[in-house]
Amino acid sequence: MLTVPARSAAPSGPILAVSNLTVSLKRGDAWNAVVRNLNFEIAAGETLAIVGESGSGKSVTALSTMQLLPRGISRIEGSIKLAGRELLGLPETEMVKIRGNDMAMIFQEPMTSLNPVMPIGDQIAESIRFHRGVTQAQARADALRLMERVRIPDAKRRYGQFPYQFSGGMRQRVMIAIALACKPALLIADEPTTALDVTIQAQVLSLIKELQEEEGMAVLFITHDMGVVAEVADRTLVMYRGDQIETGTTAEVFARPAQPYTRALLSAVPQLGSMREHAKPHPFPIFDIATGEAALERELPDIRQKQAPPLLDVKGLSVRFDIRSSLLRRVTTRVHAVENVSFNLARGETLAIVGESGCGKSTMGRVIAGLRKPSSGHVELDGRDLAGLSQHELSRHVQMVFQDPFASLNPRLTVGKAIQEPLQIHHLSSPKERVEIAADLLQRVGLSPEVAQRYPHEFSGGQRQRICIARALALQPGMLVADEAVSALDVSVKAQVVNLLMDLQQELKLGIVFISHDMAVVERISHRVAVMYLGEIVEIGERAEVFGNPRHPYTRRLLDAVPMPDPARRHYRRNLTGDGELRSPLKPRGFVPPQRHYEEIKPGHLVQVPGPEWA
Amino acid sequence: MISAFRNWPSALFLCLIALSLLAPLLPIHDPLAMNIASRFAPPSWAFPLGQDEYGRDILSRLVWALRSAMFIAISAALLSGAIGSALGIIGGFSRGATEVLTMRSMDIILCFPPLLLAMLAVTLYGPGSLTLIPVLALVFVPSFTRVAHASVLTVRSQEYVDAARGMGAGAGRIMLRTILPNILGPLIVQFSFVMAVTVVLESGLSFLGLGVLPPAPSLGLMIGTGRATLAQAPMLLVWPCLVLSLLILVLNAFCDRLRDWFDPRHVHGTGN
Structure with missing residues (x-):
């Protein structure tokens, strides 16, 4: 009572x-x-x-x-x-x-x-x-x-x-x-x-x-x-x-x-701080809903090819969108979505890009996948400049997994056809082989090959995201861009899909750019983390470094705000006023972005020297 | 029993199609054969619906009028649907100058009232069904373009279109294989609407003497002449009107079924 x-x-x-x-x-x-x-x-x-x-x-x-x-x-x-x-x-x-x-x-x-x-x-x-x-x-x-x-x-x-x-x-x-x-x-x-x-x-x-x-x-x-x-x-x-x-x-x-x-x-809830003892990414323990028992934990070997030339090399990338006045169609303001960003990614490595809405992380993902042209800067894939590649060529090397599994599958195609579509576009293999490849991919992402005849609306969110991943793998790309790929999923399903991505990375030596706002998931999956704020990277480094020793005030604020699934550790401060709202990336025409300097805390761990706005 | 009843539109549509196609083979009288002696004859075994003001068989004239109405409606709707949807998809997908060009040119056509446009064309090229089809098609191109354009604008921002681009699909493939199937629903509804309006417009033009030429049978012509003899033989007006209403009803209901059938969410078969 x-x-x-x-x-x-x-x-x-x-x-x-x-x-x-x-x-x-x-x-x-x-x-x-x-x-x-x-x-x-x-x-x-x-x-x-x-x-x-x-x-x-x-x-x-x-x-x-x-x-x-x-x-x-x-x-x-x-x-x-x-x-x-x-x-x-x-x-x-x-x-x-x-x-x-x-x-x-x-x-x-x-x-x-x-x-x-x-x-x-x-x-x-x-x-x-x-x-x-x-x-x-x-x-x-x-x-x-x-x-x-x-x-x-x-x-x-x-x-x-x-x-x-x-x-x-x-x-x-x-x-x-x-x-x-x-x-x-x-x-x-x-x-x-x-x-x-x-x-x-x-x-x-x-x-x-x-x-x-x-x-x-x-x-x-x-x-x-x-x-x-x-x-x-x-x-x-x-x-x-x-x-x-x-x-x-x-x-x-x-x-x-x-x-x-x-x-x-x-136990399926990703907990920030649960990875303190692990330096490398670690799969979620999967629990049985009927018994509540955990499957055996396993360690994943480090397969990063750090010595080889990087798979992806981004140098000085900027993306701006013009906003025109309604009357004269003159450019009045620009959205500085991505501002002078540089980083690289090795084969077999996961780089997480974290930040809040409007920080430019999705735009960056789309540039890497070739869906948007940069305003300036270079993106090199395997040493080749993206600007010189057609979307057709690029799609053999980079594939994207989108946020909303309900919007990213064509509702008029059966699942099997959807997975075969990239092969068909690139005129790879015969129709009979394509069916076999699709069946094989479905199995690989943990679905039965029999479901190939069904339409996307017959599947749950998690199953659809598995299908999207299978489709992305059909062309055997070396790299995946996952844009908030698990954000729309329920916790238990989220854990399974994250584990799936990790397993596939092991098997296929994929480089993954994992874009997310969920710090706890990022802590699990990534080797390295880049924190973005208003289009700029404010901190980048090994995951254990950035989470264990955050140096930039924004990184700290972000980590502090993550709710803890533990009532004994309630930690919300009484920060009630509206300051701390994101500032706008909208800048007047002719705005010159300030020159930024980076400080190296440890090899590979770079922090932007905070400007006066952080004082 | 119930399932057959539920699918009456398709059944009736198939009946009408069969009737139109088989008209020359059916054991009915020549629709043009006159017999002045038996003008306005009441229904008999030989002429189940009676005879008209020239003694021609009304039943056989109705069948042949149905045949020409369906032929004109379906070909005009298909023609305008193909051209209009293509323009709308290309305009909506490419944006920029192409979009302005396609959409504004449609606005120009829309400036002319359809009946006026048809009358202009008929005056220039003479009446007859071969003029009627391209004219009716032209009149309805803008409606398809607009429907297609509006639907493309909502579909093109969906992530599966981005996903197709990300797979390296070209513009043509995305328009045909990704966008078209997803905007088919509204286009089919538009198609059914255009077919019905074409039937009405064709009979209207024929009624005015600008469409199908006498003595060839047409529903509009029959209504026109039936009006003149309303006092002596009211059934001469009633029969073509009934056929016209039935035709429009069946066309609409059938296209409704067609749209459901193309929707993968719809359970194929008898439903449940």
Whole structure:
């Protein structure tokens, strides 16, 4: 039985009580139960996190509580009580009053949940007026106060600005302000920081935590990220395919998981710092979901060919995009996406490029794969300049694996055809041989050759990413560019795909450029790491060096912001103000980038001498 | 039973195609053979739908009119679909000057009302189905170009197009093998729409005397003459109107099925 924490002085029972909740969705003529027999309670001032992988029913639970599931195709059974009042069966007109007033929700995508043509301040004020019926002037004053409470700097000036003038983190603050407009008793946060960069995520989570302490709200936190759970939740509920697997205090669930699935889930979470004893990349231990037991750990030999001339040599690479004025089509500003970047990569080596959104890491990956032309500088592959190679020739040597496995496979091609396509384009081998090669590649990435006849939509995200990797390997390239290749995958699948990439590297002596924002995965997979900030490399070196002895202030900030999947090591500082937002890579025409100097800490470990902005 | 019923559009479409193709072989009267003695004769065993104002067999004239309507509609829609989609894909994929050229030239065609354009062409080259097909095709090229262009703009930013470029695929291959299959859905919907409108436009032009030339049978012509004799023989107007409606309905419903069938997400067969 739940005991109400001492700090909530309210005499009554829990704010939210859910019992025997079963949610079914209609598919065709049949009802599928997507949430089965769920029970939980949240007291005032308490945070309950529901965690699970995609398809576990966690978002459906949140939507059922808000009663936002489309009627007619959904059926909710059981009981949902908000402060003792039964919500199931209430007419829509009553629910409209409860939503926003008594419970509020923040969504994952701050980009799409705001009205793009309405000033930010008015959007907050509108919500206040709608629910409280105060005057316009009163609502405006309240909105300004709320903007200050969610630490939007310079609130007066920003009141009249539009969503496009706000960064992702700032927009999420606006969403929180709207949600808090009527001091709800319950706040439901559905993956509120998943779309944000780590440093911004840390700020937003701290903000929610602090506002909760001030208001004594109950918070229902939906997430797939065990690190976030460990940072914010008092209690944790683990879901798997619609079932409630385990519930308990966060400390207990993390320290002594009772169920094998929870054990497997927790051990699959990449943990920053778990690689301190290893100098080389190390595969994830894979745990069995049924038993929770780990497979045998193995060491991978170092196959880097450091003495040979580098496979990839990037010298002074810059990429700029022109932005023209709408009237005269004159170049007014330029995006300095990549600025004077140099590095190299040996055969059999993985270089990770890390940084937050907008730092130019993806642009660099596309230049290496030949999908974008550099503005200046050289990229040499095996000693040959990329500028002299056609895309057709280049594709034999470099292949790319993209972020979104749902967008990077042509939905009209069967999987087998998709893998054969590169061979067909290059007129390699006969049609019969191609089928055999595709079957062989499918087997190599851990799929059955029989699936070749199926279409991409029949596969899960992890399987699709395996297919993309198989396709990339069809031309036997010497190098892979993996652009956020595992970011969209569930933790357990992520670990498997990372291990697959490592195994393939061993077998095929691949050079891999691994572009990612996920520091914990990077720590596992890479030999060397380059940290990018606003288009420049601020620190580069052996992985153990950069992670163990970060010298640049930005590298430190990035590492500090990574949530720890360990409630005993909660470390978020109360850094709530909006500074630390990424500055813009947008520069006026004629901007001359400052001359940068690098300091060599150890052989191979270079750090940019921080400019005055870091002082 | 139920599955056959569900797929009635395809069944009916095949029936109409078969009827049109086999018209010369069917045991029906010559659609042009006149018999003034039996003008406006009511239905009989020999003439199941009766005879018209010249004593010609209405059933056989309907079959031959259907044949010419389907021939004109399908060939005009195919022609405009091929040209229009190609222009739209090339324009949308290449961007820059090519895009301006293809899209703006379509705007010029769109400046002319379709009926006016058809009348102009008919005045210049004379009436008849061989003028009608290229004119109708020209009229509907812009609609295909626009649909294709808009669809290409959404598809070209997908990662699988980048992936194809990354494999070393050339522009032609990407347009034909990667982009085209993915924009087929809206194009087929447009195709069905154009076929239906072509049938209507063709009968309209024939009605005005600018399309199919008498005495050749055409639905528009039959409606035109049926209007004149409405008081004596109302069924002369009703039969071609019914056939016209049925034809448009079947064309639309069939193209709907076609679109589903091309979608790999659709379960082939009887469904479930």
